[in-house]
Amino acid sequence: xxxxxxxxxxxxxxxxxxxxxxxxxxxxxxxxxxxxxxxxxxxxxxxxxxxxxxxxxxxxxxxxxxxxxxxxxxxxxxxxxxxxxxxxxxxxxxxxxxxxxxxxxxxxxxxxxxxxxxxxxxxxxxxxxxxxxxxxxxxxxxxxxxxxxxxxxxxxxxxxxxxxxxxxxxxxxxxxxxxxxxxxxxxxxxxxxxxxxxxxx
Amino acid sequence: xxxxxxxxxxxxxxxxxxxxxxxxxxxxxxxxxxxxxxxxxxxxxxxxxxxxxxxxxxxxxxxxxxxxxxxxxxxxxxxxxxxxxxxxxxxxxxxxxxxxxxxxxxx
Numbered sequence: 244x245x246x247x248x249x250x251x252x253x254x255x256x257x258x259x260x261x262x263x264x265x266x267x268x269x270x271x272x273x274x275x276x277x278x279x280x281x282x283x284x285x286x287x288x289x290x291x292x293x294x295x296x297x298x299x300x301x302x303x304x305x306x307x308x309x310x311x312x313x314x315x316x317x318x319x320x321x322x323x324x325x326x327x328x329x330x331x332x333x334x335x336x337x338x339x340x341x342x343x344x345x346x347x348x349x350x351x352x353x354x355x356x357x358x359x360x361x362x363x364x365x366x367x368x369x370x371x372x373x374x375x376x377x378x379x380x381x382x383x384x385x386x387x388x389x390x391x392x393x394x395x396x397x398x399x400x401x402x403x404x405x406x407x408x409x410x411x412x413x414x415x416x417x418x419x420x421x422x423x424x425x426x427x428x429x430x431x432x433x434x435x436x437x438x439x440x441x442x443x444x
Numbered sequence: 445x446x447x448x449x450x451x452x453x454x455x456x457x458x459x460x461x462x463x464x465x466x467x468x469x470x471x472x473x474x475x476x477x478x479x480x481x482x483x484x485x486x487x488x489x490x491x492x493x494x495x496x497x498x499x500x501x502x503x504x505x506x507x508x509x510x511x512x513x514x515x516x517x518x519x520x521x522x523x524x525x526x527x528x529x530x531x532x533x534x535x536x537x538x539x540x541x542x543x544x545x546x547x548x549x550x551x
Binding site: 392397407 | 445448449451452455456460478479480481498499501502503505507510520521523524525527528530531532534535536537538539541542543545546548549550
């Protein structure tokens with residue numbers, strides 16, 4: 244990563260917890276390092292938001308959330324996040340479907356609600372100043388509720404933030420993707436912020 | 445979730461190692477690009493080009509951007525905060541755009 248503080252700047256308890264995580268999973272995920280570092284500034288609250296938006300959705304299932312996250316990462320050309328979120332989505336779909344969806348969503352055997360949603364989110368990612376009310380029409384025509392669209396918008400916002408952090412700080416690509424995907428599929432993001440002692444705020 | 449977002453915004457634009465006014469400039473620069481596609485220049489130029497990249501093509505950020513920013517005098521903690529503010533603004537502004545459209549549709 245580009246900043247030394249993200250490798251060596253954590254407090255003692257966090258470093259100890261990272262050692263344990265590394266022993267069991269082979270790596271400390273880069274988002275965990277960033278979100279945990281001086282977590283009073285950003286990570287503590289962001290991890291709560293992350294868990295709520297990505298794992299406590301009323302409409303979208305976990306695999307659908309992860310597929311949306313992977314596709315938004317593709318819109319932002321973030322290799323790190325594409326790889327990680329695909330690895331999580333695969334626990335809900337087969338890998339062939341995930342690959343087809345990532346390549347050409349309209350060719351994949353997936354619910355039309357996801358297809359219309361990603362078209363809207365793609366525009367929100369790439370041309371946010373041009374998004375207008377007409378862009379929402381296909382979503383409501385497909386039967387999506389206001390709540391479902393709202394949840395998708397939050398997922399989009401989260402990924403637009405995380406994709407930029409990954410590229411700016413240069414997250415190394417994750418290893419042990421199977422293990423990581425399975426863990427995040429089952430446990431979500433509530434453990435992404437390692438609290439430790441709050442020596443530095 | 446909207447309340448969580450507004451608390452987060454308050455946090456990242458509050459106390460920190462970098463100047464609050466600078467973080468506010470960064471937040472608003474990104475917000476303007478997202479909402480209007482218009483950029484407002486900020487000083488120093490190394491920071492301006494870095495923030496432009498964060499919003500427009502973050503995958504083009506390189507080690508040299510950080511070298512230049514450090515040469516300008518930014519510490520790692522300041523760069524940590526500024527980057528988080530910029531990335532957060534990028535996501536948060538899109539959420540506000542989307543939610544506003546949704547509200548208009550419903551009303």
